[in-house]
Amino acid sequence: MTFHAWFECFRGCNVRHRLDQIVYRCELCGGLLEVRHDVKALRQIPPAEWKRLFDSRLGRASGVWSKKEVVLPEVEEKNIVSLGEGNSPLIKSERLAKHLGIDQIHIKQCGTSHTGSFKDLGMTVLVSSVNQIRSRIRAVACASTGDTSAALSAYCAAAGIPAIVFLPKDKVSIAQLIQPVANNAITISIDTDFDGCMRIVQEITKDSSIYLANSMNSLRVEGQKTISFEIVQQLDWQVPDFVIVPGGNLGNVSAIGNGFLLMREMGIIDRLPRIVCAQTDRANPFYRSFREDFVTFEPVTAANTYATAIRIGNPVSFGKAVKALRATNGIVEQATEAELVAACAEVDRFGFFTDPQTGVALAATIKLVKANVISPSSRVIVISTAHGLKFAEFKTKLHQGQLPEADPTLQNNLIQVPPDVAAVRAAINGRIPA
Ligand SMILES: *Cc1c(COP(=O)(O)O)cnc(C)c1O
Ligand SMILES: [Zn+2]
Numbered sequence: 001m002t003f004h005a006w007f008e009c010f011r012g013c014n015v016r017h018r019l020d021q022i023v024y025r026c027e028l029c030g031g032l033l034e035v036r037h038d039v040k041a042l043r044q045i046p047p048a049e050w051k052r053l054f055d056s057r058l059g060r061a062s063g064v065w066s067k068k069e070v071v072l073p074e075v076e077e078k079n080i081v082s083l084g085e086g087n088s089p090l091i092k093s094e095r096l097a098k099h100l101g102i103d104q105i106h107i108k109q110c111g112t113s114h115t116g117s118f119k120d121l122g123m124t125v126l127v128s129s130v131n132q133i134r135s136r137i138r139a140v141a142c143a144s145t146g147d148t149s150a151a152l153s154a155y156c157a158a159a160g161i162p163a164i165v166f167l168p169k170d171k172v173s174i175a176q177l178i179q180p181v182a183n184n185a186i187t188i189s190i191d192t193d194f195d196g197c198m199r200i201v202q203e204i205t206k207d208s209s210i211y212l213a214n215s216m217n218s219l220r221v222e223g224q225k226t227i228s229f230e231i232v233q234q235l236d237w238q239v240p241d242f243v244i245v246p247g248g249n250l251g252n253v254s255a256i257g258n259g260f261l262l263m264r265e266m267g268i269i270d271r272l273p274r275i276v277c278a279q280t281d282r283a284n285p286f287y288r289s290f291r292e293d294f295v296t297f298e299p300v301t302a303a304n305t306y307a308t309a310i311r312i313g314n315p316v317s318f319g320k321a322v323k324a325l326r327a328t329n330g331i332v333e334q335a336t337e338a339e340l341v342a343a344c345a346e347v348d349r350f351g352f353f354t355d356p357q358t359g360v361a362l363a364a365t366i367k368l369v370k371a372n373v374i375s376p377s378s379r380v381i382v383i384s385t386a387h388g389l390k391f392a393e394f395k396t397k398l399h400q401g402q403l404p405e406a407d408p409t410l411q412n413n414l415i416q417v418p419p420d421v422a423a424v425r426a427a428i429n430g431r432i433p434a
Helices: 040-041 046-054 063-069 093-098 119-132 147-159 174-182 196-203 219-224 228-235 251-265 285-292 319-329 339-348 356-368 388-399 419-429
Strands: 005-009 035-036 090-092 104-107 139-143 165-166 185-192 210-212 242-246 274-280 333-337 379-384
Touching: 035 219, 040 251, 046 228, 063 228, 090 228, 090 356, 093 104, 093 356, 104 228, 119 139, 119 147, 119 219, 139 274, 147 165, 165 174, 165 196, 165 242, 174 185, 174 388, 185 196, 196 210, 219 228, 219 251, 228 251, 242 251, 242 356, 251 274, 251 319, 274 285, 274 319, 274 356, 285 319, 285 333, 333 339, 333 356, 339 356, 339 388, 356 379, 356 388
Parallel strands: 104 379, 139 165, 139 210, 165 185, 242 274, 242 379, 274 333
Antiparallel strands: 005 035, 090 104
């Protein structure tokens, strides 16, 4: 059985390109391209057979490449650049579900990954694809709020391809900044915001020998959509009711939507979850547009937020995300700084270590449960997009009482005592049952 995929205008213009062509937009309407799969060929295999096949590959190192037929079927094995991405845990917390008043909550830990964010899922596909056309490419470049640059740098270093990353000055965490530096990427800090970096990288990559790695390059979306396949597989091929994901440039929410839609076309599932995109109120153009039924779209200037990875005012994948939300009866919710800080602190008390972006998704979940949009009988999946360790400064400040928005009752202060047993006993007293 052979499978086939190609680029096509996501708005439906009759424009097609091979995946080895260096092209990011439709030449007719200027819209983004998307990767289309030969669904007829995929449907030749019965759903039960797909499930058996994917289950038989569960022990493999890469969750993305164990679903190669629905990701990038024609890439040669020798060109695949993998760092063991995907297969991230789906963690069910009965205690947290009870606390929230819903039947089930599972957190999809996409940050449990090589560079600590879901960006690895897309980057393995993009860099493998570049490897396929290596002789035509001098370098790969991206603008980043921190995690894309870490992923690009790691995969390029693994493949021996030069990487160029543009970061907004003082707007990424120390962990995020040091990752590309360590992987020897050309790391450029620019005194602007993400949207400013995005404009520059689009200029630089007009030279087609410098390949663009932002999610307007739809190859990334192909890897990221395996999140949906993994969730359903991890639920024994059942469909959740809600999938909540923090959104910035809106590539990931589009990818997750595509994953569910493709599974339905393949007959693997027979219904769709409602997809919820969660934005910070400091960078909420998608939320604003949702409130107007998506008839208008106004970019905003993104303001300062703890959720730096979604501080984006002009999301490049807006149109694709609208499509994903319309197809899944989706919702956009927003969260304030105080709400995201509280959600992080609250959920960490159930054994998680949430980053601020996931805090936005959790805050949105809490709001939708309160509003009874998420009903008590629901099975909810929250996408954790990064490892909390990448945001250690944020967590430290939270617990040191340095975040003005933080509720002091959610802080856990470090207790300093002299080396004296009585002093230690006094410190413990009152914190545990007598
Ligand atoms: C990139 C990123 C997001 C946002 O994903 P988009 O595809 O830009 O919407 C959310 N959280 C983290 C941690 C990220 O790195
Ligand atoms: Zn078009």
